[in-house]
Amino acid sequence: MNANSLSISQENPHNFTSNSRRINVQIAQEEVYSFFVEITKKLSPDDVLREFRGLFIDGLDSEDSDYIPGIYSVFLDDNEQELYNTLKRCCYIIVNNWKTNRKDKYIQELVNLFVNDNLKIKTDNAPIVKVCKSWLENFFNSKDYQELKLFAAKYDESSRGHWANRYSSYLLIDQSVNKNNPIEQQEAARKLSKQIKDKFKFELAMYIARSQSAVSSTTRYKNPSVLGDNALRLIKSIVLKKGAFSHENIAHIFIKQTQNQTLEEFKINLEKYLFFSVDKQESVEIWKQQFVNTLSLWKTDYNQEIITKELFLRTCNRVIDCLTIENGKEPSSLFVLLITQGHALTLVIILLKIILICQNSRKHLETRIARLIRFYENYPEDECKGVINFMEIFNITFAIYAENVEYNLIKMEEEQSSNPQLNLDGYRVFSQMKVDRHK
Structure with missing residues (x-):
């Protein structure tokens, strides 16, 4: 079995009508998809890469002016987008299979196939070959190729490189809910995003356990955040809110009390709920009033x-939307105001409160976080310290309130003050993975 065995591999169907042409493209696409679904199950990764290269890349340096490279013959009537869609879906058929079967290391080789000097347009290339190469060059320079590279990243080294790499799980969620993406891409993105989040939650729990032990610091588990030692204090202050007046309990009360209310009543009570127990600093009060006006x-x-x-x-x-990226492209004025004034924790807690009353908004929130990352990734890390601080607090807070981890704060020594926040050093955080008894 090989790429040349495909019936579309050497056709030159220029005599089809536009309608027949469209049908021919669809038939060719389905044949290619079936081909890759089959070979990824049966062949070794090296052989799959060889077949992929044979179909999409080999032959693009032919000096024969009449030669049309393989599959490109189907798409030459101004059908770049369909070639693009075919190429993209084939990539994710392969990626999804390799992710499922723990063959992740080969995904980098797939990504590297497009980093090839032979794909650069040369003056002596035949006109048709130049067109084909330009299409591959457009793919290489596209957002879709950047998204493909996320699946090849080594996440134990995700703190290296561009600062936005640390938050890939949100970029993947954005891919998973985009209905314009192939179903294979959506599925692969959903799986990998969960894998990254679970890894963060585990590392956070282990870091908490090791950082509070009396054992030498050389045995400490890696801190998955970039907040340094401040991470532990932040965790303690967040866990303090658990209990009788926890965010979860207040959320349950809010849901019960707002049933059968009008939208106007609901908006008024929602504002009270979101800002309950928020520090009444002047800058926050100004921000709160702006939010209330917008919502009303x-x-x-x-x-x-x-x-x-x-x-x-x-x-x-x-x-x-009001609190993150209101117009779908740029950060909202409320987000910028809170971040620049150092109120990242306040913003994160309010976002958490929304999710505690409406779990169905979780993906919506995560796609908005992804778009914030996409907006700010064009700026150097030094100019994004406020946003990075927000992201770190967001990650930790939502990990603490995850369904499969339970955190508790235990007082280890007596203190004179009745306010535990005054002496967080006297407390230790204990984490425990919950067992799903329904499995």
Whole structure:
């Protein structure tokens, strides 16, 4: 079995009508997809790479002016986008299989196939070959290729390189919910994002355990955040909120009390809920008023409607937009205001409160986080310290409130003050992985 055995490999179907042409492209695509689904199950990764290279890359340096390289013959009538879609889906059919079968190391070789001097356009290339090479060059320079590279990254070294690499799990979530992506890409992105998050949660739990032990610091587990020793103090202050007045308990009370309210009533109570126990600093009060004004003006035509599950979700999603990236492209003014004034923890806690009352908003929030990362990744790390601090606090907070990890704060020594926040050093955090008894 090889790429040349495909019936589309050496065709030159220039005599088809546009309708027949479209059908021919679809048939060719399905044949190619089936081919790669089959060979990834049966052949070694080296052989799969050889077949991929034979179909999409080999032959692009032919000096024969009449030669049309393999699969490209199907797409030459201004059908670059369809070639693009075919190439992309084939990549993810391979990636998904290799991820499932723990053959991750070969994904880098797949990515590297496009880093090839032979793919550069040369003056003596035939016109058709130049077109084919330009298509591959466009793919190489595209966002899609950058997304493909995420699957080849070594996540034990994710702290190296560009600062945005540390937050790849959110970029992957964005891929997983994008319906324009191939289903194989969505599935692979969903799996890898969960893998990265689970790894962070495990490393955080181990770091907490080791950093509080009396054993030499040389045996400490790696701190998965970049906050240094401040991470432990942050964790303690977050865990303090668990208990009778925990964020979870208050969220349950809010949900019960707002049933059958109108949207107008719900918006008023939502504002009170989100800002309950938030420090009443002047800068936060200004920010709060701006938020209240924005929310009150949203969907005023529906103010007298009884809040439904759908309206509940839309309202929570709208609040997330207001607090992160309102127009889908640039950070909202509220986000910039809080981050620049050093209130990252306040913002993270408010976002957490939204998710505690509406778990269905979780993916919406994570896609907005991904777009924030995409916006700020164009700036050097020195100019993004506030955003990075926000991301680190966000990661830790949501790891602490994860469903499969339980954190508790235990007082280790007596103190005179009744306020535990005044002496966090006298407390230790204990984490425990929960066992899913339903499995």
